[in-house]
Amino acid sequence: MTHSTTSPAPALTSVHAADLTVTEAAERLRTGQLGAGEYLEALAERREWAGKLGALIHDNFPALLEAGRGIPDGADPAPLAGIPVVLKDIIDAAGLPTTGGTPTLKEYRPAADAPVVERLRKAGALIAGKANLHELSFGITSNNAAFGPVRNPFDPTKVAGGSSGGSAVAVAAGLVPAALAADTGGSVRIPAAFCGVVGFRPSAGRYPSGGLLPISHTRDTVGPIARSVADIILLDAVLAGLKLPAAARRRAETAGQPLEGLRLGVPESTFARDLEPEVDACFRTVLATLQEAGAELVPLELRPVLDLADPAGQTIALHEVGDDLAKYLADGGTPVTYAGLVDGIASPDVQAVFAASAKLRKAGDGAYKKALKDADKALKLYRAVVEEAGVSAVIQPTAPVTAPAIGNGKDTSGTAIELNGRQLPVFETVIRHTNLAGVIGLAGISLPAGTSSAGLPIGIELDTVPGADSDLLWLARQIEALLPAAARPVPAGK
Numbered sequence: 001m002t003h004s005t006t007s008p009a010p011a012l013t014s015v016h017a018a019d020l021t022v023t024e025a026a027e028r029l030r031t032g033q034l035g036a037g038e039y040l041e042a043l044a045e046r047r048e049w050a051g052k053l054g055a056l057i058h059d060n061f062p063a064l065l066e067a068g069r070g071i072p073d074g075a076d077p078a079p080l081a082g083i084p085v086v087l088k089d090i091i092d093a094a095g096l097p098t099t100g101g102t103p104t105l106k107e108y109r110p111a112a113d114a115p116v117v118e119r120l121r122k123a124g125a126l127i128a129g130k131a132n133l134h135e136l137s138f139g140i141t142s143n144n145a146a147f148g149p150v151r152n153p154f155d156p157t158k159v160a161g162g163s164s165g166g167s168a169v170a171v172a173a174g175l176v177p178a179a180l181a182a183d184t185g186g187s188v189r190i191p192a193a194f195c196g197v198v199g200f201r202p203s204a205g206r207y208p209s210g211g212l213l214p215i216s217h218t219r220d221t222v223g224p225i226a227r228s229v230a231d232i233i234l235l236d237a238v239l240a241g242l243k244l245p246a247a248a249r250r251r252a253e254t255a256g257q258p259l260e261g262l263r264l265g266v267p268e269s270t271f272a273r274d275l276e277p278e279v280d281a282c283f284r285t286v287l288a289t290l291q292e293a294g295a296e297l298v299p300l301e302l303r304p305v306l307d308l309a310d311p312a313g314q315t316i317a318l319h320e321v322g323d324d325l326a327k328y329l330a331d332g333g334t335p336v337t338y339a340g341l342v343d344g345i346a347s348p349d350v351q352a353v354f355a356a357s358a359k360l361r362k363a364g365d366g367a368y369k370k371a372l373k374d375a376d377k378a379l380k381l382y383r384a385v386v387e388e389a390g391v392s393a394v395i396q397p398t399a400p401v402t403a404p405a406i407g408n409g410k411d412t413s414g415t416a417i418e419l420n421g422r423q424l425p426v427f428e429t430v431i432r433h434t435n436l437a438g439v440i441g442l443a444g445i446s447l448p449a450g451t452s453s454a455g456l457p458i459g460i461e462l463d464t465v466p467g468a469d470s471d472l473l474w475l476a477r478q479i480e481a482l483l484p485a486a487a488r489p490v491p492a493g494k
Contacts, residue, residue, distance in 0.1 A: 017042035018045065020177060022178050022226055022228075023230045023234060029076075036068050039068075040061070040064050040126075043174070046175045055173065057132050059128075079123050082126065083126065085120055088164045088182050090137060090182055090213035090214075091182065092110040092112065093110070094111060096127065096129075097130060098110050098130070098213060101132060103146045104340060104343075104344035114212055115208035116208060129170075133165060135346060138353045140427055141165070142191065152194060153173045154403075159403050160195055163182075164182060164183070164187045167179035167191065169191075169195055171195070171197045172488075181222070181223055185431050185434060185435040186399075186430075193459025196451070197227055197486070198225065198446065202443055204466060205221075206239075206469055212328075213328055217324050218372070218375075227486070229480045236473060258293070258294055262294065263296045263390050264296070265299075265385075265386060265395065266298065275400045276401045287395070290482065300389055301385065302394075309378040312378065319368040375440055379440040386464075395460060400419065400429065402458060403457075404426055404430075443472050445476045447459060447462070447480055448487070457487060462476055
């Protein structure tokens, strides 16, 4: 069964206001069909559930509800007027804490908005809170030893994905229609896939990077999470500083175009094998659906690209985090030093990462310089492979597995996961497909594609070369219209 996202927004008698997409809610608010205060109150009904899931570190809804009582209905033509957005708690918003999910920064409140937050506010968005995450963004479970785990809304015993788990949960649970996350090696796309929502990593440099508690200036980027590609298209236009755009609106509103002539690359030998059986079955169903719609599937060999990119990406991140974090702390005027921050890390797996970083940096910058060159070679090779195959995008499962169980006690990494009869490390297994885009700066988007027999969401990812973001979003819009309607979790107690 397929769905089209071109149909009119359902009446509020048939859908709870908290389940509206960004584009649906923005239209209702703009026309006065939905009052600003009424909308915020409907979203706030999900606060208790979101709290049980550990979605937020800081809840700004009380301030929004107070302010919302004075907002006139239908008065603001700004594209995101009245739309509340949650920020991953590494993105600065003036007056709100930026903890990075680590104890040492619990009291830090930056004085200025990050540029991406400035753009959201200018477009009329409201900042609803700061989302929980894997401590200092170094992990994929969002099981945070300092602030507690982020739990999957489809099964609270499972992880939400990371590092931006709270951002994805806030959207999936209906606390907000959109969130900002950040992606280094999959931290937007993985939690989006595990929580049944849409997550977009833009090309490196598409959005401004200031005001972010970093891992790596080479690899990090902010990325939006929402419930539909139409929402992502609108958010992308705002975040990229594009003129708001009849063109973006047309792209957002148009879906279900024929796929004849479209060529999609399928990396069979790397990202389309050794999958959890139900992930494999879902992926094959998606490929068959796209073929029926006219798309041509082209096998791609990406192993030489991965052989360069995977080790390079780890070296780049481990080398850059020291200087990048120290600069962020100094620029923000916080008394916390880099050494003090590292000493205060609560999560054992993150402690191990920073120990590895110190060891690498102590050995000099030779490995780092080689890694930068290897990443550049990998991008050139990727471009050559894609160009020779004549494909518009590469398609793959976002992750080879569905959401694993939350680790117990101090096991914040999840340590091991079973895949096809083998015990494998969670981190390396879950990022196996997403990491490449983060190393070489590709644009990538994860779409909900189905659920497992246990009811856990499965995502598919589309990637393309840097700079082709708008084309990728257009393509994702067409493919989304052919996929099953995304499952929605049931609020606790319902």
